[in-house]
Amino acid sequence: MQRFPFLLWTLLFCLAFSTCVARQAPWVMRISCGARLNVHTAPTNTLWYKDFAYTGGIPANATRPSNISPPLKTLRYFPLSSGPNNCYNINRVPKGHYTVRVFFGLDGHRNFDNEPLFDISIEGTQIYSLKSGWTNHDDQVFTEALVFLTDGTASICFHSTGHGDPAILSIEILQMEDRAYYFGPAWVQGIILRTAARLSCGNGKPKFDVDYSGDHWGGDRFWSPIKTFGQGSDLARSTESGIKKASNAPNYYPEALYQTALVSTDTQPDLAYTMDVDPNRNYSIWLHFAEIDSSVTAAGKRVFDILINGVVTFEDVDIVKMSGDRYTALVLNTTVTVSGRTLTIGLHPKEGSHAIINAIEVFEILTAESKTLLEEVRALQSLKSALSLPLRFGWNGDPCVPQEHPWNGADCHFDKTSSKWFIDGLYCLDPFPQIHFYSFFTTIYLNQILSFIESFLLFIHATHYLLSALFHSKS
Numbered sequence: 001m002q003r004f005p006f007l008l009w010t011l012l013f014c015l016a017f018s019t020c021v022a023r024q025a026p027w028v029m030r031i032s033c034g035a036r037l038n039v040h041t042a043p044t045n046t047l048w049y050k051d052f053a054y055t056g057g058i059p060a061n062a063t064r065p066s067n068i069s070p071p072l073k074t075l076r077y078f079p080l081s082s083g084p085n086n087c088y089n090i091n092r093v094p095k096g097h098y099t100v101r102v103f104f105g106l107d108g109h110r111n112f113d114n115e116p117l118f119d120i121s122i123e124g125t126q127i128y129s130l131k132s133g134w135t136n137h138d139d140q141v142f143t144e145a146l147v148f149l150t151d152g153t154a155s156i157c158f159h160s161t162g163h164g165d166p167a168i169l170s171i172e173i174l175q176m177e178d179r180a181y182y183f184g185p186a187w188v189q190g191i192i193l194r195t196a197a198r199l200s201c202g203n204g205k206p207k208f209d210v211d212y213s214g215d216h217w218g219g220d221r222f223w224s225p226i227k228t229f230g231q232g233s234d235l236a237r238s239t240e241s242g243i244k245k246a247s248n249a250p251n252y253y254p255e256a257l258y259q260t261a262l263v264s265t266d267t268q269p270d271l272a273y274t275m276d277v278d279p280n281r282n283y284s285i286w287l288h289f290a291e292i293d294s295s296v297t298a299a300g301k302r303v304f305d306i307l308i309n310g311v312v313t314f315e316d317v318d319i320v321k322m323s324g325d326r327y328t329a330l331v332l333n334t335t336v337t338v339s340g341r342t343l344t345i346g347l348h349p350k351e352g353s354h355a356i357i358n359a360i361e362v363f364e365i366l367t368a369e370s371k372t373l374l375e376e377v378r379a380l381q382s383l384k385s386a387l388s389l390p391l392r393f394g395w396n397g398d399p400c401v402p403q404e405h406p407w408n409g410a411d412c413h414f415d416k417t418s419s420k421w422f423i424d425g426l427y428c429l430d431p432f433p434q435i436h437f438y439s440f441f442t443t444i445y446l447n448q449i450l451s452f453i454e455s456f457l458l459f460i461h462a463t464h465y466l467l468s469a470l471f472h473s474k475s
């Protein structure tokens with residue numbers, strides 16, 4: 001009689017214990033760019049590693065462009081003398097799914113007539129171009145993307161566009177659940193989700209997941225506050241009550257996100273949020289709801305349609321019915337192709353006259369670029385060090401991608417069968433007129449040929465490159 005409960009307790013204990021053990025902390029790497037020592041920031045005592053893994057640039061004192069930027073005192077900037085492409089190459093990153101976030105910096109001492117504008121790539125895929133006026137918008141002082149890192153490295157590169165020197169305050173690589181933001185069959189490892197907007201409706205203050213006491217597996221998302229959609233007739237609503245089913249896998253949203261909302265009013269029963277987007281892109285949209293209005297007491301009392309750019313995407317949404325209860329989280333997601341420059345999310349009441357929404361997330365769906373053949377990259381890197389190529393060649397990151405910023409002098413072609421880029425030859429072309437083909441050639445022959453022979457592989461490659469370079473110069 002006594003034994004059975006004892007066994008049961010043991011079993012329960014083991015189960016509880018093993019779930020605790022299985023749920024480890026996510027892998028996290030934070031870098032305080034330009035910092036000479038590790039930094040701990042208040043209020044959460046977050047650790048930022050001192051600067052490492054960069055290919056060039058200069059450390060400087062930072063001015064934070066926004067209060068939401070992490071409270072770090074330094075940055076790293078990349079003047080043109082460091083080359084047009086510069087990277088952070090972080091090694092030993094466990095294979096997985098990560099949020100990569102980069103905060104931009106402003107140098108407090110140098111003359112900043114203009115904000116620097118530059119491009120950012122992750123693993124060879126260009127994810128973002130800074131927009132002028134970014135220093136005036138909290139949600140533009142960083143860029144963030146959800147990527148699969150599968151080869152043990154994270155390569156994050158900054159590409160000059162001729163508008164000031166790229167300046168970076170911090171880099172964060174935060175592990176997410178493997179199936180975080182799974183949106184259906186088109187979701188594969190070859191996609192990247194760049195955060196385009198993340199709004200907490202009816203809330204007045206900018207918040208990170210950590211401010212909301214969110215789960216560490218949530219990637220410490222930043223939620224921009226939005227108190228009105230601009231019609232002037234919606235109302236902010238909030239509750240202190242607990243919300244059920246908020247922090248579920250795979251996305252682990254913070255419960256507090258569902259404790260505020262925007263609700264429409266009699267004068268304007270529809271809710272509509274409009275944002276600017278880049279045309280002809282695909283977007284993944286995530287909408288968050290919880291019935292926190294005490295006047296809505298049961299299923300059927302509030303029913304609305306959700307329209308995206310005028311097309312009914314979710315019909316007859318009944319939060320209480322679909323989530324199972326009041327004060328319970330409901331997350332809906334959909335993907336859309338937007339041909340124009342605006343994205344409008346509309347809510348149109350059908351039962352009860354007011355619509356409600358708690359939060360909105362919009363991601364641009366990007367296709368990860370194919371990379372350059374590894375042997376080719378290695379050969380070029382050896383060539384770079386053997387020749388002591390000037391930094392201004394910009395030979396950092398992947399030679400051929402992002403396609404907007406290939407290495408100077410690399411003639412890249414895409415091989416459809418292997419889905420890889422390969423280098424057909426080197427030529428010396430001129431955004432940099434001081435380097436002419438013949439001086440390049442002579443340098444190779446007179447000073448460096450011996451070091452080529454040291455490595456047979458390198459020799460083969462170098463010969464190949466030189467011959468094709470010669471060919472290019474004749475044609």
Ligand SMILES: *[C@@H]1O[C@H](CO)[C@@H](O)[C@H](O)[C@H]1NC(C)=O
Nearest residue numbers: 059060061062073108109110
């Ligand atoms: C950065 O600020 C520190 C004091 O906070 C100062 O000692 C140092 O000289 C500054 N560095 C530059 C490059 O201005």
Ligand SMILES: *[C@@H]1O[C@H](CO)[C@@H](O)[C@H](O)[C@H]1NC(C)=O
Nearest residue numbers: 181182183184250331333334
């Ligand atoms: C997103 O929506 C798709 C399609 O409706 C669904 O299969 C998927 O499970 C949803 N993702 C999450 C995380 O809820």
Ligand SMILES: *[C@@H]1O[C@H](CO)[C@@H](O)[C@H](O)[C@H]1NC(C)=O
Nearest residue numbers: 186280281282337365366367
């Ligand atoms: C958008 O998705 C469709 C498939 O749904 C695809 O054919 C198209 O190439 C995508 N567009 C972009 C810009 O990725």
